[in-house]
Amino acid sequence: MESVTAVFAGTAFALFGAALLVWTGARTIQRAPVAHGVSPVASAALATLFGVLFLALGVWCFTRA
Numbered sequence: 001m002e003s004v005t006a007v008f009a010g011t012a013f014a015l016f017g018a019a020l021l022v023w024t025g026a027r028t029i030q031r032a033p034v035a036h037g038v039s040p041v042a043s044a045a046l047a048t049l050f051g052v053l054f055l056a057l058g059v060w061c062f063t064r065a
Helices: 002-029 040-064
Strands: none
Touching (some): 002 040
């Protein structure tokens, strides 16, 4: 039963991380702000960092399944 939970959590983390990376990349290519009222470079870097972190966490959950 724990493997089902790990697969679900891994899928959720991986999808969110991948979506965040795609969205950040699309906003950066269009030269649109990633977050309003914040430095464009800092917000893009932070969003990329968290996207990679969530993607890695999803992969780690898959290895525990």
